[in-house]
Amino acid sequence: MRSSFLADAPRSASPGTVREPRHAPVAHVIRGGMTERVHYGCVAVLGSEGEVRTSIGDIEAACCPRSAPGPVQAVAMVRAGLSEASGR
DSSP: OOOOOGGGSOSOOOTTOOOOOOOEEEEEEEETTEEEEEEEEOEEEEOTTSOEEEEESOTTSOOOOTTTTHHHHHHHHHHTTHHHHTTO
């Protein structure tokens, strides 16, 4: 099993290089008083000016969010008036 500890990950990559993120534990599922599983990832909390207020894991690494940003994209489309343009 590969280590997921931040201390074990390489510190830098060449500019333009896509590297595997250094994930950190972000959630523990506890059942019957025992940890059943641990979910790893990267989280950034931004302030009102877009500054990073706090973070967990490697927030500078590239990611592939797949379908997760769909609701955020839908809100942006509605606010931009694009939902009316499509007739929906």
